[in-house]
Amino acid sequence: MSGRLSILIAEDSAADRMLLSTIVSRQGHRVLTASNGLEAVALFEQERPQLVLMDALMPVMDGFEASRRIKESAGEQLVPIIFLTSLTENEALVRCLEVGDDFLAKPYNQIILQAKISAMDRLRRLQQVVLQQRDLIAKHNEHLLTEQRVAKAVFDKVAHSGCLSAANIRYLQSPFALFNGDLLLAAFKPSGGMHVLLGDFTGHGLPAAIGAMPLAEVFYGMTAKGFSMAEILREMNAKLKRILPVGVFCCATMLNLSFQRRVVEVWNGGLPDGHLLRVASGERVPLVSRHLPLGVLEPTAFNEAYEVHPLLPGDRIFLLSDGVLETHGASGQLFGEERLLEVFAAGHSPERLFDEIQAALAAFRGEAQDDISMIELSMVEDGLLARPALAFSDSGQSSPLDWSVSFEFRAEALKRFNPLPFLLQLLMEVRGLRAQGGALYTVMAELYSNALEHGVLGLDSRLKSDAQGFARYYRERGQRLQALSEGFVRFSLDVVPEAGGGGCLRIRVEDSGKGFDVARALDRPQDKECLSGRGMRLIRQLTHHCQWSPDGRGAQVEFRWPA
Amino acid sequence: MAITAMPSGDGQELTIHIQGRFDFSAHQEFRDAYERVSTTPKRYVVDLKGATYLDSSALGMLLLLRDHAGGDHARISLVNCNPDVRKILSISNFEQLFQIG
Numbered sequence: 001m002s003g004r005l006s007i008l009i010a011e012d013s014a015a016d017r018m019l020l021s022t023i024v025s026r027q028g029h030r031v032l033t034a035s036n037g038l039e040a041v042a043l044f045e046q047e048r049p050q051l052v053l054m055d056a057l058m059p060v061m062d063g064f065e066a067s068r069r070i071k072e073s074a075g076e077q078l079v080p081i082i083f084l085t086s087l088t089e090n091e092a093l094v095r096c097l098e099v100g101d102d103f104l105a106k107p108y109n110q111i112i113l114q115a116k117i118s119a120m121d122r123l124r125r126l127q128q129v130v131l132q133q134r135d136l137i138a139k140h141n142e143h144l145l146t147e148q149r150v151a152k153a154v155f156d157k158v159a160h161s162g163c164l165s166a167a168n169i170r171y172l173q174s175p176f177a178l179f180n181g182d183l184l185l186a187a188f189k190p191s192g193g194m195h196v197l198l199g200d201f202t203g204h205g206l207p208a209a210i211g212a213m214p215l216a217e218v219f220y221g222m223t224a225k226g227f228s229m230a231e232i233l234r235e236m237n238a239k240l241k242r243i244l245p246v247g248v249f250c251c252a253t254m255l256n257l258s259f260q261r262r263v264v265e266v267w268n269g270g271l272p273d274g275h276l277l278r279v280a281s282g283e284r285v286p287l288v289s290r291h292l293p294l295g296v297l298e299p300t301a302f303n304e305a306y307e308v309h310p311l312l313p314g315d316r317i318f319l320l321s322d323g324v325l326e327t328h329g330a331s332g333q334l335f336g337e338e339r340l341l342e343v344f345a346a347g348h349s350p351e352r353l354f355d356e357i358q359a360a361l362a363a364f365r366g367e368a369q370d371d372i373s374m375i376e377l378s379m380v381e382d383g384l385l386a387r388p389a390l391a392f393s394d395s396g397q398s399s400p401l402d403w404s405v406s407f408e409f410r411a412e413a414l415k416r417f418n419p420l421p422f423l424l425q426l427l428m429e430v431r432g433l434r435a436q437g438g439a440l441y442t443v444m445a446e447l448y449s450n451a452l453e454h455g456v457l458g459l460d461s462r463l464k465s466d467a468q469g470f471a472r473y474y475r476e477r478g479q480r481l482q483a484l485s486e487g488f489v490r491f492s493l494d495v496v497p498e499a500g501g502g503g504c505l506r507i508r509v510e511d512s513g514k515g516f517d518v519a520r521a522l523d524r525p526q527d528k529e530c531l532s533g534r535g536m537r538l539i540r541q542l543t544h545h546c547q548w549s550p551d552g553r554g555a556q557v558e559f560r561w562p563a
Numbered sequence: 564m565a566i567t568a569m570p571s572g573d574g575q576e577l578t579i580h581i582q583g584r585f586d587f588s589a590h591q592e593f594r595d596a597y598e599r600v601s602t603t604p605k606r607y608v609v610d611l612k613g614a615t616y617l618d619s620s621a622l623g624m625l626l627l628l629r630d631h632a633g634g635d636h637a638r639i640s641l642v643n644c645n646p647d648v649r650k651i652l653s654i655s656n657f658e659q660l661f662q663i664g
Contacts, residue, residue, distance in 0.1 A: 203587065203623065246626055247630075292656045298635075
């Protein structure tokens with residue numbers, strides 16, 4: 001038995017009205033009565049009864065019109081209307097059900113009337129529950145969207161603290177890509193150059209977004225401190241493995257783009273092929289996934305081996321998330337790799353490719369793209385990109401000004417430890433050097449790689465005269481480093497204050513290699529398009545003084561700063 | 564989506580058959596397939612013959628199975644992969660973790 005309802009009875013016959021009122025109030029309900037349709041509508045609007053018993057044929061306004069108005073006034077609420085009728089033709093009864101919810105034939109049967117009131121009340125309550133739940137869902141959804149907006153704003157501060165707006169980058173990313181698990185990061189390295197990462201976490205929503213924050217922190221933090229791509233990858237993998245549940249991981253491609261050395265290092269774990277397009281030859285080099293995604297392997301099993309490709313100004317690199325290949329067409333088929341390769345093969349000029357890929361996707365899909373991420377990077381001449389000064393979180397007041405220190409890194413250390421971030425952190429304590437931080441990073445990196453590669457490992461830079469030799473050079477570098485059992489690189493740093501306020505840093509680097517013919521190396525003509533031999537020239541340009549020891553086993557450079 | 568698990572006669576091996584799209588919607592069913600068995604199999608076979616599609620969530624589920632089956636000591640083979648499925652497995656380099664046939 002349902003609870004007490006407020007029921008409106010609209011009936012023009014006073015006798016019937018009386019009879020019905022008695023039956024209904026005896027059943028425990030509150031009764032309102034009207035003697036025609038117009039009265040019924042007015043009473044409904046005033047009293048808002050929960051159920052209506054409506055005579056079909058009445059003077060002034062009939063039951064059908066009155067029902068329409070009551071339904072309209074009730075809006076989303078279900079106010080069940082039971083027609084009271086002596087009509088018997090099918091057509092009239094169908095009409096009752098079109099406007100109302102049920103009908104009861106005259107003369108009235110008390111028991112049936114009671115049963116119908118109960119049934120209609122159940123329906124009314126059901127509708128109420130549905131409406132409540134709908135509103136609740138809408139509220140939750142609104143709440144969720146607000147949370148996502150806040151989370152995204154916080155995340156954007158972290159993720160976009162980088163250089164996605166640099167002149168050599170174009171990218172496409174949905175504003176809510178984060179909640180598709182897509183992640184796009186780019187940052188200048190202190191030594192020039194650029195680190196770029198396109199990541200795609202498993203799944204969607206919050207679980208996919210949650211790993212993005214620590215990944216971005218590691219990426220930006222370590223890049224700013226001068227760590228190498230391999231070290232950053234290793235750290236990102238270890239961190240994700242530690243914090244993410246099994247089964248959640250991040251497919252990613254990371255690039256280390258060096259404008260000075262004109263190379264790109266590529267590590268791809270689980271993303272579709274990236275594409276390197278050589279502008280001169282039109283050749284397309286696929287950047288293939290060779291690794292498990294980040295966050296799958298234990299740190300000890302992780303493999304950070306990367307590929308190195310030489311680049312010339314104008315060469316382009318495209319990275320895409322699998323959302324691009326999995327874009328659905330109207331009839332359900334996937335965009336797929338072949339369609340993408342057709343766009344590459346169509347012979348568009350390189351600077352139009354990004355637009356052409358976008359156009360091909362739009363044509364294929366026929367609507368806006370909201371779950372794809374794509375980035376295009378161009379190789380540009382070194383020094384063309386405006387980049388911000390290095391940022392420091394401390395005030396630099398504790399600047400130490402009169403000291404020297406010397407480090408020797410031997411075989412076992414050279415194999416697995418990159419001393420540069422460590423040395424550079426130390427030097428950045430000197431406030432006067434901070435303004436030239438970028439140049440200092442570059443010079444240190446060049447000095448170290450010269451000492452390690454040409455000195456300790458005995459690699460000949462002339463190997464890098466073409467693309468194949470280039471690949472061989474880096475393969476050889478990896479093998480020789482792995483097999484290294486003796487040798488050293490020694491850094492001596494000497495910081496001295498100068499009269500009047502400024503100071504001077506002297507860096508001396510020595511290695512255990514065989515040395516080289518300094519005079520000949522410096523005389524070698526610098527071919528603009530040559531893939532090697534930029535290092536020494538750079539060092540000369542960026543330091544106040546530089547000098548190679550005559551036996552080619554060491555170099556000394558100076559940085560000065562004013563008061 | 565239909566996932567069925569079939570232990571071998573000696574209970575040493577459990578074969579999990581996947582039908583249709585293997586994606587996030589299969590999450591619970593796939594877990595049940597290896598968690599709700601009375602035997603303790605030494606080897607697992609995931610038969611992808613009927614799998615038309617596989618997404619990154621499915622890769623995650625395979626990693627969960629691997630974890631359940633002993634992590635680095637797990638013996639799991641993925642068999643009857645169609646070319647699309649094989650491609651997805653190979654992009655993620657899952658052959659380093661699973662035997663793929």
